[in-house]
Amino acid sequence: MKRDNMKRAAVLLASIAVLTGCAMPSVGTDGEETTAAASTQQAASGEQQDSAGGDEEIVLRVVDWSDSSKTWRDEFHQKFMEEHPGITIEYTCLTQDQFQNTVMTSIMSNDAPDLFPVPISTMRLPTCVQEGWFLPLNDLMPEGFFDQFEEGTLVEGNHYIDGVYYTLPEKAAPTSVxxxxxxxxxxxxxxxxxxxxxxxxxxxxxxxxxxxxxxxxxxxxxxxxxxxxxxxxxxxxxxxxxxxxxxxxxxxxxxxxxxxxxxxxxxxxxxxxxxxxxxxxxxxxxxxxxxxxxxxxxxxxxxxxxxxxxxxxxxxxxxxxxxxxxxxxxxxxxxxxLPVSETIAWMGISSQTEHPELAAEYLVELYGEDFQGATVAGGERYSVIKGINEKYMTEGPSQDYYNIAQEQTLAxxxxxxxxxxxxxxxxxxxxxxxxxxxxxxxxxxxxxxxxxxxxxxxxxxxxxxxxxxxxxxxxxxxxxxxxxxxxxxxxxxxxxxxxxxx
Amino acid sequence: MRAQAGKTQTISARKKRERHSVNLWCWLFMSLTLIFYIVFQGYPIICSIQYSLLDWSGLTSSADFAGLGNYLELINDSLFWNAFINSFKYTLLLVPCQLVVSLILAYILNNDRMKGRVVYRTMFFLPVITTASIVGIIMIFIFGVSGPVNALLQTLHIIDEPVQFLSDGSIALYTVVGISVWKDCGTYMIYWLAGLSGVSKDLYEAAAIDGANRRQTFFHIVLPLIVPIGGVIAILCAINSLKVFDIVKTMTEGGPYYATDVIGTFVYRQAFSSEMGMPRLGYASAAAILFGITVIVIGIILNIAKAKLNSKSQI
Missing domain, CATH: 3.40.190.10 (Periplasmic binding protein-like II)
Structure with a gap:
């Protein structure tokens, strides 16, 4: 009887141990391996989706620290989800510090959000690219996408390296002081x-x-x-x-x-x-x-x-x-x-994403006239897209800020x-x-x-x-x-x- | 004679089997804890030791072996020693306050005749289950210049100008200690209550018959009996307070100007943030290991002290 109990207990413990072991996340250390793993996941997911007949709910995870544009982003996400049935945008707005500390961990454990910005306070684009964090955007974005950006807002080392684009700037930044x-x-x-x-x-x-x-x-x-x-x-x-x-x-x-x-x-x-x-x-x-x-x-x-x-x-x-x-x-x-601030690196598409095309579509619409115009009109930003500031900037503090910044900054x-x-x-x-x-x-x-x-x-x-x-x-x-x-x-x-x- | 020897052998073999069986059960029950300990404590500790020997940001795949370089750099880092000293200051301030306050509360709430004592116990325990970050945010408001504490003190004409409880480097650490005492005293109150429940009711009755009042009963009868438990509580409190992080992080982030910077916030800052360049996970790990060794040494010393206290109380 005792032996039977012991055997049962041993089997139970072994099962728990095995289950615990199975649940342990695997951490990729090599950039190339990580990218490869992501691609494999992507393929597997594609197969899965096909077999499910495309009915599966897709969650696009976006993380950044753009608290001042959150209202517009929430509206944008609502509209995006309405226009793309079956897609849920999971948007998390952190402070830069929080982003630094939490999202970095998710990247390292192969659980990165689909879209996230370069953690600019500690890393630069070349290092991120070296680590294989972002997908090249050239083939994902529609033709002429990069031409709509104001001249000088896409910067070598911040947004592209040797002609390959990886990130986009969030907004024009005259100065923040x-x-x-x-x-x-x-x-x-x-x-x-x-x-x-x-x-x-x-x-x-x-x-x-x-x-x-x-x-x-x-x-x-x-x-x-x-x-x-x-x-x-x-x-x-x-x-x-x-x-x-x-x-x-x-x-x-x-x-x-x-x-x-x-x-x-x-x-x-x-x-x-x-x-x-x-x-x-x-x-x-x-x-x-x-x-x-x-x-x-x-x-x-x-x-x-x-x-x-x-x-x-x-x-x-x-x-x-x-x-x-x-x-x-x-x-x-x-x-x-005051120094004219370079437009800094911001959002890129994670190399671990399972939905690169959808993420690219998200970016296309984010840099579209609707969202850019609304944020400029609301005084939230000065857009990096050609013609938006001229068309949507309203008189008042936003215009004052822009004008004073022009007067007090130099390259x-x-x-x-x-x-x-x-x-x-x-x-x-x-x-x-x-x-x-x-x-x-x-x-x-x-x-x-x-x-x-x-x-x-x-x-x-x-x-x-x-x-x-x-x-x-x-x-x-x-x-x-x-x-x-x-x-x-x-x-x-x-x-x-x-x-x-x- | 031979039959007797055979019987003895059989008994001895059975005892051996029983002992084996007991041992096996013990290991079986412990195995789950051991597995979890190895996975969630042992492995990270070993990793930390490994990281402490590397020049590594924790973000990239490239890490250089630095040997004892991080440790040598730490020894000359005045901000590390500032955090190191602050951690001990915090502990030295907190532990006595925590023990006294929680003991007083426990003694008061241990009175069977007190009405609603369960409600009071729950009330004092509530801050313990409240998330530290929430407590931190609320306390920043409560102890702010235009917060209710300053308003009350000014209304009562105790102060003319508002006190900068968290913005003044000379008093910020004391404020954090005070808030920590409030937040955690419920836990230690429960420990003390457990200790007090072990004191026989007969002793209270005997003391009452002898004419001792409540204060005399406490100091001359109850306190000597619960001192050994107090030793254990002190060790737990000291170890927990040396590991302080969450409340400091949410309230002051180690500021103003490192006045409340403790090892937890120092390690966190080095590991996850940087004013320029990349964070330094290797350096942060070295700081954590160095401090961990210190805490272990202190733990051993406190254990020895507790053992001495125990032996004295048995005499």
Missing amino acids: LMFYNKDILEECGLEVPTTYSEFREACRIVTEHGAGQYYGLIDGGKQVARLESLVRGLANLAGGQLSDNNMALTSGGRAPYDSAAMAGAYTLLSQLYQDGSIHPDTVNLTAPEARSIFAQGEAAFLCQGSWCIATWSQENPDFNYGVMPLIIPDDGQKGY TPIATHRDSKVNDFYAEVRSVDPSLGSIAQGVIAGSIAEDQIQGILTELADATTAEWQRASEAVGLDFGTFEFPNWDPMEAYTEEDYAELQ
């Missing part, structure tokens, strides 16, 4: 729109004093250090700091230009605002969307973010009375411009244009902490005093220069590639300037 101001608060305090550091500091001080705890001068998403980094880079660039966009490298005099007077000036301004009590006390603990929402509730006079705020406010806070203003400049005048040098090996550098280089954004967070939290700023920046510049040199050596790149001695920060950097350095 202009400022918004609350008209009611400024009017209540009898203030004009400030233009310089001193005027801004004074305006913030008066607003905070007048607000008596109800509202403050400046608010921002200080929990997302990348936002703070964008702000200080922007301020420093207008002061002649000669910096690149976030996540990119440029040197000045052979070193990372993080301890320049322009950069120190930007941090000093933040420190002074903190000392005046002019920064919303919750700033350090807010994400960018939270700061955007609190700003619209009238808890601060100024906010520095991108044009994506406009659509959200028009939907969620239609009565919010605000304006767009240029990013403030030093008291002794503007000595540079600045980009190292990848000079040598494609720089992409290898970006795959090799390591982040140096505390970063510019973290230091800014320390300043507005009062953890870094004004007199400590220069020392910390010099330490960061030294450490960053050393790391950039190491990474350059590791990939066989001339460190001088990051130096553009013929760059005048008050002039646009042109193709002729690049040619002059060859």
Whole structure:
């Protein structure tokens, strides 16, 4: 009897163990193998679908971080599903951080969504292509599809490599560091729109004093250090700091230009605002969307973010009375411009997808006039498709933002244009902490005093220069590639300037 | 004589078979746990050790062997040591508070004459089953400058200016500790209640007959009896608090300016995000392994201390 029980228990345990083993996911480590596996799955799925007589429900999984266009996307998906019976769009909108952390895991475990963007904060297209994450789009997209994009919006290394397209840009990005101001608060305090550091500091001080705890001068998403980094880079660039966009490298005099007077000036301004009590006390603990929402509730006079705020406010806070203003400049005048942002890599079709044609159709419609026009009209974006902005852009904050961005930005040098090996550098280089954004967070939290700023920046510049040199050596790149001695920060950097350095 | 020897042999063989049978059953019952442990704990630990020796982002198929390079780099990484120290600070602050608060609650709610004690127990346990991320989001609002805590303190004229509970680097860690105590005290209250239920009712009655009040009964009779259980609870609490991640991640992300950065958030940041370039899974694994070794050493020390406490209480 005992033996029988034992046998039964052993069989039960063995069965559970086998079932457990069967359920373990297999993780592909080799890009080519992954692609092959995906193709096999695709074929198998095709057979399955055929045998099922095409009645099987198809789920197209799309993941990105485009929260500001979510309303339009939901409508777009609804329409897409109505027009394509039997197809369900499973759309997940994450923050960039969440995307980074969760979707990456799904890619590694061969469970990638059908469509997803390049995780731009850590990876570049060449690395993604090397890893076999995306399908080439050339054969999947209809003829002439790529011709409808505005000139210069499809960039080598961001969207295509050697003529093979892998990703598409989401939207044109004039700059993401202009400022918004609350008209009611400024009017209540009898203030004009400030233009310089001193005027801004004074305006913030008066607003905070007048607000008596109800509202403050400046608010921002200080929990997302990348936002703070964008702000200080922007301020420093207008002061002649000669910096690149976030996540990119440029040197000045052979070193990372993080301890320049322009950069120190930007941090000093933040420190002074903190000392005046002019920064919303919750700033350090807010994400960018939270700061955007609190700003619209009238808890601060100024906010520095991108044009994506406009659509959200028009939907969620239609009565919010605000304006767009240029990013403030030093008291002794503007000595540079904000860099014209390259259109960054965005959505591509996963090499693991079972429905590449359907995914391509999704992209075709996403870049169609209906969706692009609606988002431009709603102030959510400036489209990368020819003729859409002219046709659909409406007067108001969206147009103001566009115009101010045109005035305050100029083309600045980009190292990848000079040598494609720089992409290898970006795959090799390591982040140096505390970063510019973290230091800014320390300043507005009062953890870094004004007199400590220069020392910390010099330490960061030294450490960053050393790391950039190491990474350059590791990939066989001339460190001088990051130096553009013929760059005048008050002039646009042109193709002729690049040619002059060859 | 021979028959006697044969009988002894038979008994001994039967005992041996029985012992084998018992052992087999033990292994059988343990096997499922063992399998799950190996798959979900052992294998990842071994992988982490392997990764810690690699220069690898975790995203690409190419990984270079780095030997002890990651460990050597960690030793010189001031942010790692900041997170390391913060983890211990958090533990040192949390464990005593947690033990005391949960013991007080357990002692109060252990009173048979108390009406609605089951309801109170449930109420104190509710935060335990609430997701940490939800707690984090709510607490950011509650402890915000215009949140209800500051409003209450200002209404009661306890403070003039709102306190920046989570934005001020000098008090953010204390705020996180306070919220963690609130969130987890229900678990430890249950542990204490289990310990208190082991104290005989006769002892309470005897103490009452001798004229001891509730406080005297607690300090002179109950506490000495539950100290050994307290040792176990302290170890569990210490180990759990050294592993803290979710509440810090959702509330402060380790900020402001690394003031609440603990090993969990440090490892997460290194493994999954990067300001420039790719994340560093190898480096993150090395940090986790190094810290894990420290926790094991502390666990051993605490176990020894607990054993001593046990032996003392038996005397």
